[in-house]
Amino acid sequence: MTKQEALYKYVLRLGDHALIQGHRLSEWCSKGPILEEDLALTNLALDNIGRAQALLKYAAELQGLGNTEDDLAYKRGEREFYNSLMSELPTGDFAFTIAKQMLISVFEYFQFTALSHSADETIAGIAAKTLKEVRYHMMHARDWCYRLGKGTEESNRRLQNAINELWMFTGDLFEMNDEDKMLEVLDIAIDLNEIKTQFDTLVQTILRESDIRIPENGYMQTGSKKGIHTEHLGHVLTEMQYLQRAYPDATW
Amino acid sequence: MDAVHTISDFQHKIDSDLNIEPKDVMPDKYRTHLIRQMSQHAHSEVIGMQPEGNWITRAPSLRAKQILLAKIQDEGGHGLYLYSATETLGISRDELIQQLHEGKAKYSNIFNYPALTWADIGAIGWLVDGAAIVNQVSLQRTSYGPYARAMFRICKEESFHQRQGYEIMANMMKGTAAQREMAQDAMNRWWWPSLMMFGPHDSDSPHTGDAFQYKIKRKSNDELRQKFIDKTVQQAEVIGLTIPDPSLKWNEEKESYDHGEINWDEFKSVISGNGPCNKQRMDHHIKYHQEGAWVREAVNAYAQRTQRAEAN
Numbered sequence: 178m179t180k181q182e183a184l185y186k187y188v189l190r191l192g193d194h195a196l197i198q199g200h201r202l203s204e205w206c207s208k209g210p211i212l213e214e215d216l217a218l219t220n221l222a223l224d225n226i227g228r229a230q231a232l233l234k235y236a237a238e239l240q241g242l243g244n245t246e247d248d249l250a251y252k253r254g255e256r257e258f259y260n261s262l263m264s265e266l267p268t269g270d271f272a273f274t275i276a277k278q279m280l281i282s283v284f285e286y287f288q289f290t291a292l293s294h295s296a297d298e299t300i301a302g303i304a305a306k307t308l309k310e311v312r313y314h315m316m317h318a319r320d321w322c323y324r325l326g327k328g329t330e331e332s333n334r335r336l337q338n339a340i341n342e343l344w345m346f347t348g349d350l351f352e353m354n355d356e357d358k359m360l361e362v363l364d365i366a367i368d369l370n371e372i373k374t375q376f377d378t379l380v381q382t383i384l385r386e387s388d389i390r391i392p393e394n395g396y397m398q399t400g401s402k403k404g405i406h407t408e409h410l411g412h413v414l415t416e417m418q419y420l421q422r423a424y425p426d427a428t429w
Numbered sequence: 430m431d432a433v434h435t436i437s438d439f440q441h442k443i444d445s446d447l448n449i450e451p452k453d454v455m456p457d458k459y460r461t462h463l464i465r466q467m468s469q470h471a472h473s474e475v476i477g478m479q480p481e482g483n484w485i486t487r488a489p490s491l492r493a494k495q496i497l498l499a500k501i502q503d504e505g506g507h508g509l510y511l512y513s514a515t516e517t518l519g520i521s522r523d524e525l526i527q528q529l530h531e532g533k534a535k536y537s538n539i540f541n542y543p544a545l546t547w548a549d550i551g552a553i554g555w556l557v558d559g560a561a562i563v564n565q566v567s568l569q570r571t572s573y574g575p576y577a578r579a580m581f582r583i584c585k586e587e588s589f590h591q592r593q594g595y596e597i598m599a600n601m602m603k604g605t606a607a608q609r610e611m612a613q614d615a616m617n618r619w620w621w622p623s624l625m626m627f628g629p630h631d632s633d634s635p636h637t638g639d640a641f642q643y644k645i646k647r648k649s650n651d652e653l654r655q656k657f658i659d660k661t662v663q664q665a666e667v668i669g670l671t672i673p674d675p676s677l678k679w680n681e682e683k684e685s686y687d688h689g690e691i692n693w694d695e696f697k698s699v700i701s702g703n704g705p706c707n708k709q710r711m712d713h714h715i716k717y718h719q720e721g722a723w724v725r726e727a728v729n730a731y732a733q734r735t736q737r738a739e740a741n
Binding site for chain 2: 196200203206207208209210211214216219220222223227229230250251270324327331332419424428429
């Protein structure tokens with residue numbers, strides 16, 4: 178693997194994660210519990226898809242085959258996507274979406290804080306812009322954890338269930354492979370083990386302040402960095418890529 | 430002029446083309462008419478999120494997806510803004526939503542039609558938002574201050590939507606035969622319902638009298654419809670779309686287009702509940718409103734809890 182190939186896969190992974198997370202958030206449109214929240218969730222979706230576009234555009238440049246960001250988003254199959262497993266899980270109820278958003282945005286907050294110092298200027302630039310958005314995403318999710326966790330018995334139960342279900346997908350966020358290691362030496366990528374401690378501390382604080390029990394670290398799902406996914410991703414791609422696949426000669 | 434304390438002050442303000450403001454004394458009929466019209470407008474923005482939302486996850490490019498998301502978000506924002514403006518008349522958003530669910534309040538009939546293909550997203554932006562703008566520009570001069578101000582803000586965003594919708598259609602008409610066919614099919618299905626958005630002919634419009642007297646409405650249904658037709662026909666021609674009306678003809682004398690007969694039986698049928706998506710739209714809104722009940726309860730419980738904590 179050359180540095181260029183490693184960088185391509187690394188950027189692709191960041192882009193895929195934002196794309197799939199944005200896709201799931203966008204499914205909330207017209208289904209929010211209150212209109213204000215409907216708008217907030219679509220706004221998060223917009224931020225994610227905007228980020229995906231910037232990252233996939235850069236990935237396409239690195240790939241050097243004349244592809245566009247749309248080619249990468251719409252013309253790759255299930256085994257060629259590297260988004261986190263958590264991002265592709267179905268939206269579930271509002272508590273599930275909030276729990277997922279909290280875990281992901283806390284992860285992203287530390288990830289992009291570190292990446293904003295990346296030796297790769299494009300990554301550093303995108304990370305700095307993303308960080309501004311993610312800080313807001315994290316506050317939004319955290320405040321909802323407080324409301325749901327300390328709201329009613331039902332809302333507490335739903336949030337607790339969501340955290341319990343999501344816990345086994347947290348390990349996947351921190352897995353590293355060869356490209357991480359190669360790029361970390363060059364100060365381009367980050368050591369995910371380092372942010373794991375920060376993640377654990379902040380997540381535990383938020384959950385405690387929300388009256389939510391912290392689950393035991395048991396079996397952890399794995400595989401996204403090798404392109405091994407849950408069964409859900411195939412359905413996301415089938416829907417997302419439908420027009421591009423059905424009309425391969427068309428431009429929109 | 431200062432605050433209005435009597436009905437004759439109210440009429441004087443209307444006659445002088447001044448805005449009526451929330452604290453002014455106003456006739457019950459004026460208030461009732463505004464609540465009906467403004468809440469219908471708000472509900473339309475919110476229900477309109479459904480047909481377009483149907484295509485977010487399938488939008489054919491990342492750019493198109495962002496534009497569509499941003500547009501739907503704008504519509505939701507308009508809904509919020511209009512609910513707030515309606516609340517200045519002494520009714521709550523909860524009550525307005527209840528009226529919608531009970532079928533006492535309506536939303537624009539156009540959203541009872543389905544968004545079947547990606548071209549429908551173009552057609553909705555171009556034709557439906559295009560028709561809405563014509564109506565809303567005229568409402569910028571409506572007599573109720575909060576409504577008029579809402580219209581100024583909303584019109585700016587709607588004109589973006591219309592251009593973006595037109596761009597989708599234009600791109601498809603430059604594309605493959607299948608894309609052109611898809612665009613023309615969307616045009617065929619959305620043209621007549623768009624014309625119906627302006628409501629019945631002036632001679633048959635039940636609410637027109639009060640609305641004009643109170644200057645809530647400034648232009649008649651037929652005037653607005655004509656304006657829409659005249660600006661849209663040329664736009665269609667430029668990109669090669671055919672208007673599905675064999676009777677459409679330029680009339681030199683009146684310097685505008687004559688159009689064929691609108692199918693008012695269809696209009697009446699859809700407006701009274703028998704359209705392709707009436708049930709679906711209402712079921713969707715009720716379902717997700719009900720599913721969100723536990724979240725709203727949690728918000729209230731949490732707010733009470735933090736208020737108590739602050740009080741202690």
